[in-house]
Amino acid sequence: MDATRTHSTVTIDLGDRSYDIRIGHRLLDDPASLEGLPTSTSALIVSNVTVAPLYAARLKTALLTRYQHVHLVELPDGEVHKDWASLNLIFDVLLQQACDRKTVLFALGGGVVGDMAGFAAACYMRGVPFVQIPTTLLAQVDSSVGGKTAINHPLGKNMIGAFYQPLRVLCDIDTLATLPQRELSAGLAEVIKYGPIADMGFFNWVEANMPALLDRSPQAMAHAIQRSCEIKAHVVGHDERESGLRAILNFGHTFGHAIEAGLGYGQWLHGEAVGCGMVMAARLSYALGCVDAHFVQRLTELVQAAGLPVVAPVLDEQDNVGRYLQLMQVDKKAEAGAIRFVVINAPGSADMRSVPDDMVGEVLRASCSSDEKRV
Ligand code: NAD
Ligand code: GLY
Numbered sequence: 001m002d003a004t005r006t007h008s009t010v011t012i013d014l015g016d017r018s019y020d021i022r023i024g025h026r027l028l029d030d031p032a033s034l035e036g037l038p039t040s041t042s043a044l045i046v047s048n049v050t051v052a053p054l055y056a057a058r059l060k061t062a063l064l065t066r067y068q069h070v071h072l073v074e075l076p077d078g079e080v081h082k083d084w085a086s087l088n089l090i091f092d093v094l095l096q097q098a099c100d101r102k103t104v105l106f107a108l109g110g111g112v113v114g115d116m117a118g119f120a121a122a123c124y125m126r127g128v129p130f131v132q133i134p135t136t137l138l139a140q141v142d143s144s145v146g147g148k149t150a151i152n153h154p155l156g157k158n159m160i161g162a163f164y165q166p167l168r169v170l171c172d173i174d175t176l177a178t179l180p181q182r183e184l185s186a187g188l189a190e191v192i193k194y195g196p197i198a199d200m201g202f203f204n205w206v207e208a209n210m211p212a213l214l215d216r217s218p219q220a221m222a223h224a225i226q227r228s229c230e231i232k233a234h235v236v237g238h239d240e241r242e243s244g245l246r247a248i249l250n251f252g253h254t255f256g257h258a259i260e261a262g263l264g265y266g267q268w269l270h271g272e273a274v275g276c277g278m279v280m281a282a283r284l285s286y287a288l289g290c291v292d293a294h295f296v297q298r299l300t301e302l303v304q305a306a307g308l309p310v311v312a313p314v315l316d317e318q319d320n321v322g323r324y325l326q327l328m329q330v331d332k333k334a335e336a337g338a339i340r341f342v343v344i345n346a347p348g349s350a351d352m353r354s355v356p357d358d359m360v361g362e363v364l365r366a367s368c369s370s371d372e373k374r375v
Contacts, residue, residue, distance in 0.1 A: 007173070007222045010229040012145065013237040017165050021145055021229045023222060027172040028133065029058040031065045037167060038129055040102035043067040046090055046117035047108040048075045051135055054178055059108055059133065067104070071097050075113060080266040082112050082152045090120040101125040107166075110136035110183070111143035111270065115161070118149030122164035132166045135175040137187025137221075138271050141194075141228035142249075144169045146236040152265060156330035157257045163241055171229075173221050181214075185307035186271025188213060189252075191224050192302055193278060194231045196295075197248045197342070197350040202227050207298070210305045247333055248350040251342040252278030255312065255367075258327035262315035275308030276367075283363045284355060285344040295347050314370040321361040328360075 007024040027033045043063050047056050052074045063070045073093040075086045094103065105128060107117035114132050121130035132144035150161025176184070191213070195203025205223070206213070212220035232249065239245040256277030259268055268276075282296045300310050316323035325339070333340045333352065339360070340352050 008226050010226060010233050012165075012233045014165060014240060019166060019168050021169040021171060021233070023140075023171045023173065023225050023229065025172065025174050025218070027170045028055060028175065029062045031062050033168075033170050034062060034066050037066070037131065038102065038104060040067060040100075040104055042069040042071065042097065042099050042103045043106060044090075044094060044097070044099060044103060045070065045072045045106045045108050046075070046113060046120065047072065048077045048113050050077045051109040051113065055108060055135065055175060059106065063106065069097070071099070075116065077112075078266050079112055079152070079260070079270065080264075082116060082150075082265070084151065087116055087120055087151055090117065091124060094120075094124050099124075099128075101128055103128055104167075105130040106133055107131070107144070108133045108135065109139070110134065111139045114139050114144050115148070115150050115158070118147070118164055118166065119151060119161050122149055122162040127164070129167050130164075132169040134169065134171055136179055137176055137184055137225075138190050139187075140171040140173075140176075140225050141187060142190040142232065144171070145229055145232050146246075146249075147240065155261075157261055157265070159330070159332070165240075169229075171225055173218060173225070176216060176221060181307070182269065183271075184214070184216070186269040186275075188306040189271035189275035189278070189303070189308055191228050192299075192306060193249070193251050193274065194228050196278070196282070196299060196344050196347060197251050198231045198235070198348060199227070200348040202231070203302075203347070207302055210302065214307070242332075247340075247352050248342055250333065251344070251350055252276075252281050254328050254331055254333065254339065254341050255280040255324075257331060258315070258324050259312060261330070262323060262327050263313060268309070268313070272308055275303045275306065276310055276312050279303055279310045280312060280363055280367045281341060282344060283366060284341055284360065287359050287363060288343060288353070288355070291344050291347060295344070311371075312364070312368045314368050317370065320368055321364050324364050325357060325360065 010021045134144035147165035150158035256273035259273040
């Protein structure tokens with residue numbers, strides 16, 4: 001593969017809000033990555049204290065070929081900072097620098113930065129243009145694509161946000177070279193997710209290529225990102241605002257969000273919680289008679305092979321099931337307090353279901369251990 005060329009482009013088809021996801025090498029500082037974006041006098045790079053020192057200068061150099069003023073805001077790092085205070089730091093800079101409604105925001109970082117920059121773009125002057133430049137695997141295969149933006153509330157994850165689409169997504173595979181291995185594994189959870197919900201051929205490919213993915217083989221990475229984005233683009237193109245189909249992208253997330261909120265944001269990484277949550281959701285699918293034990297075993301082994309946990313933490317020594325159920329009721333899929341789970345109907349196809357509490361309790365009893373600690 002020519003390392004200087006864009007590897008591929010996936011288009012999200014949303015009528016006049018359609019946009020491209022460009023996947024390739026050296027996209028970050030290539031002025032060609034910016035062609036076709038709106039012109040304006042100013043741009044703002046939204047990043048964090050970890051990513052900005054690695055990549056902001058290169059991006060700024062490219063942006064200066066197009067924008068007269070390029071500002072930078074460095075947010076504190078971590079899921080625990082995905083909150084109002086960090087969001088306000090973005091607004092502070094936008095206002096201090098007298099940014100107008102043509103100012104273009106560039107989200108440079110992982111899913112936390114992308115979700116917050118997107119939400120800021122949706123709100124500032126009731127909406128300014130923004131571009132996603134995801135630098136984690138998780139963000140390249142999932143969070144930068146599809147226009148979900150949000151911050152957390154202490155009572156629930158991603159509960160305050162907006163649907164707001166970027167103008168473009170630039171997935172520069174080279175940025176993954178500096179990603180810690182634990183974060184790479186977290187990203188693999190969302191890659192694995194696409195198989196059971198949509199494409200068992202891709203699941204087979206991920207199984208066969210897990211060693212190459214863990215080694216960050218550029219070819220394997222490029223394929224995983226491209227196929228993940230294609231599946232997500234298809235789903236979002238059919239159901240942008242999650243009135244139905246899009247919910248399947250939350251496979252494993254109902255259990256996962258409960259783990260994240262129950263342990264305190266940042267204890268388990270989002271991808272770790274989703275990985276374990278998928279194993280739990282697969283067990284639920286088995287209990288419902290939709291998949292066989294072999295499928296649950298394969299998924300469990302793949303999650304484990306990615307370096308992710310498959311045993312869930314106990315969140316309350318006195319009433320663990322009750323605590324999980326309470327947390328899972330604060331989920332955007334819940335309706336009138338009834339929890340709804342994404343279950344696998346058959347390998348490669350998913351659906352949303354309400355499931356009796358006692359069946360969920362059985363899965364929790366089989367899945368949780370007090371010994372499971374991450375940090
Ligand atoms: P993250 O944004 O916290 O990034 C993980 C860590 O890696 C951070 O410490 C970050 O500073 C660091 N980092 C990022 N890029 C790096 C690089 N290239 N080199 C070295 N370090 C780097 O976590 P994440 O896993 O990217 O995203 C998780 C977030 O995404 C969660 O808040 C989750 O809710 C959200 N999410 C959103 C959607 C969506 O559709 N909007 C989908 C999935 C997840
Ligand atoms: N990650 C879930 C979604 O984008 O809908």
